[in-house]
Amino acid sequence: MWSLTIFLLTNIVMAMSQIHENVLRERETLIEKELKMMVGHSIELSDSELKANEIIMDLKREEIDYGFRNPKDFNLSKHFFEYKEQVKDTKLYKILKSMPKGAMLHGHDTAILGPDYVLGLTYYDDLWMCFNEDESDVSFMFSKHRPTGLCGTKWERAKDIRENTNVTEFDTKLRKFFTLVIDNPQEVYTDVNTVWEYFSKYFIRTGPLFTYKPVWEKYYYDTLLALREDNVMYIEIRSVLPPLYDLEGNTYTSVDTAKIYKQVTEKFKKDYPDFFGAKLIYAPLKLVDRQTVKNYVKIAKEIHELMPDFLAGFDLVGQEDLGRPLKEFYPEITNTSLNLYCHAGETNWYGTSSDENLFDAILLGTKRIGHAFALVKHPLLMTEVKKRQIALEVNVISNLVLKLVDDPRNHPLATYLSQDMPVVLSSDDPGPWEAEILTHDFYVAFVGVSSRHADLKMLKQLALNSLYHSSYSEKHNLVHEFQIRWTKFIDSIVKDQWVHV
The missing domain is CATH 3.20.20.140 (Metal-dependent hydrolases)
Structure with a gap:
């Protein structure tokens, strides 16, 4: 009786193990088939590329796996x-x-x-600037003489402004007009x-x-x-x-x-x-x-x-x-x-x-x-x-x-x-x-x-x-x-x- 029971249990375990192995094999087959559908699937890597790939993938997995374990710290x-x-x-x-x-x-x-590059352009000669009244925006114009019109306040030569103000502070203010980057984008750029x-x-x-x-x-x-x-x-x-x-x-x-x-x-x-x-x-x-x-x-x-x-x-x-x-x-x-x-x-x-x-x-x-x-x-x-x-x-x-x-x-x-x-x-x-x-x-x-x-x-x-x-x-x-x-x-x-x- 015990021998029959052990025999049946052994066969059940073996059958379950075989089913498990079959599922795992099928799982690997499906994953492999899906990977062969991806961009780049047809490329065959050389020996050198395979070595480089190991280095690159170690770095990639390190970043992704850290983020997976610590989602609040995942930069992206x-x-x-x-x-x-x-x-x-x-x-x-x-x-x-x-x-x-x-x-x-x-x-x-x-x-x-x-923006740093664009800021550098404002050092060109003959550039005039016009800030609106609350200095929330600025206009530009190149001209030999003071421009007329298109200014709610007054046109000033960029060179003259810098000669009569703190250049670092002025450039910091001006740079903000050439970038969308701010400290609180989610609050300002709402939609x-x-x-x-x-x-x-x-x-x-x-x-x-x-x-x-x-x-x-x-x-x-x-x-x-x-x-x-x-x-x-x-x-x-x-x-x-x-x-x-x-x-x-x-x-x-x-x-x-x-x-x-x-x-x-x-x-x-x-x-x-x-x-x-x-x-x-x-x-x-x-x-x-x-x-x-x-x-x-x-x-x-x-x-x-x-x-x-x-x-x-x-x-x-x-x-x-x-x-x-x-x-x-x-x-x-x-x-x-x-x-x-x-x-x-x-x-x-x-x-x-x-x-x-x-x-x-x-x-x-x-x-x-x-x-x-x-x-x-x-x-x-x-x-x-x-x-x-x-x-x-x-x-x-x-x-x-x-x-x-x-x-x-x-x-x-x-x-x-x-x-x-x-x-x-x-x-x-x-x-x-x-x-x-x-x-x-x-x-x-x-x-x-x-x-x-x-x-x-x-x-x-x-x-x-x-x-x-x-x-x-x-x-x-x-x-x-x-x-x-x-x-x-x-x-x-x-x-x-x-x-x-």
């Missing part, structure tokens, strides 16, 4: 302004800083460099419209400062320099192409501004032959009427006829929820022969005209979609995007700062990465929120958005995606140079250059 769950400087000291950030990042395909020209109001004031305020022709040229040249220093090879820069002015009373049209961009690009490439240059996406504001858009397209066509190799294409920009829906401009922007790079889906309002811009962008034949934040809610469109290989220009930190999402762990990029969507990482307007050109976005995407399992393969694929989905005519040259730089990057990690950082 807080507002970006609270951790943007702290993360720069981590080994992982420094590795990502040195990593070749490919191209930047979504950046707005006058919002790429930070999307509010933060966009502050954001829009940055462009209105700095417009006359940047559109002074010598400043425009210098700002763009130094933008290219900053890109190169952040290990970016190439940029497709969006611009509203504002008219410029100089001290002689000359004004320059949008077409002239585009020509200046091309000239500065060529000069920079001559000075730094290892940089692959830039192309222009003409991207004026979308909160306009149809006739204005018709004029935009006319300007774009003129630029394309003059500089077909420099103009990448056309876009309309601005706060998605307040702008006109794309469907209103079908007659103006169809059959133009211009490549489109449409902003779309930068909204949380599901089923609204803002949200449905995604349908229009795809039907209009857009080459890439700027932001595509809301695409995750449209399974049919996700299928179309993947089938048509329309790249998604994702800007994680922009979406955080501009109140589309509070925590990067909830960003839809996680879904795009998990399904091998054609994603390219970019940074939108890093200057006003004091982010580095691309490194901050790569760091937050890698640590705060992607799977704990996502590794060097994903990072490499994201950089390559930015090259494959660029409008650069000789992509094979870009990719070849990237591979050379990538090999050097991997060697620097394997040779323990990061152990004691």
Whole structure:
């Protein structure tokens, strides 16, 4: 009797153990299948890359696992302004800083460099300033003589102000006009419209400062320099192409501004032959009427006829929820022969005209979609995007700062990465929120958005995606140079250059 009981119990235990093992095997199989669906799954790492990957993943897991155990201390769950400087000291950030990042395909020209740089521009000769009565805002104008009009108080020469005040205190006050960064962002930037109001004031305020022709040229040249220093090879820069002015009373049209961009690009490439240059996406504001858009397209066509190799294409920009829906401009922007790079889906309002811009962008034949934040809610469109290989220009930190999402762990990029969507990482307007050109976005995407399992393969694929989905005519040259730089990057990690950082 006891022998039978023991026999039955043994068989039951063995059967349960077998079931348990089968479930574990199936579990591992499912996890493995899912990992093979992610961005970068098809990349085979070399022996050196595998060694570098171990180092990178140890650092990544250390940060994630600490945050998992101590969620209140996880930096990336807080507002970006609270951790943007702290993360720069981590080994992982420094590795990502040195990593070749490919191209930047979504950046707005006058919002790429930070407030310290912009403050430096206020030391130019012939700059005048006008503070409003409570000094809550300031206007700028370059002029040989005191400007007239457009000032509720009085115009003062910047140089004279500094000669008669505490320069450190004055510059500290002035710098605040060039940044969104504050100590209490959650209290002040309470919703999307509010933060966009502050954001829009940055462009209105700095417009006359940047559109002074010598400043425009210098700002763009130094933008290219900053890109190169952040290990970016190439940029497709969006611009509203504002008219410029100089001290002689000359004004320059949008077409002239585009020509200046091309000239500065060529000069920079001559000075730094290892940089692959830039192309222009003409991207004026979308909160306009149809006739204005018709004029935009006319300007774009003129630029394309003059500089077909420099103009990448056309876009309309601005706060998605307040702008006109794309469907209103079908007659103006169809059959133009211009490549489109449409902003779309930068909204949380599901089923609204803002949200449905995604349908229009795809039907209009857009080459890439700027932001595509809301695409995750449209399974049919996700299928179309993947089938048509329309790249998604994702800007994680922009979406955080501009109140589309509070925590990067909830960003839809996680879904795009998990399904091998054609994603390219970019940074939108890093200057006003004091982010580095691309490194901050790569760091937050890698640590705060992607799977704990996502590794060097994903990072490499994201950089390559930015090259494959660029409008650069000789992509094979870009990719070849990237591979050379990538090999050097991997060697620097394997040779323990990061152990004691």
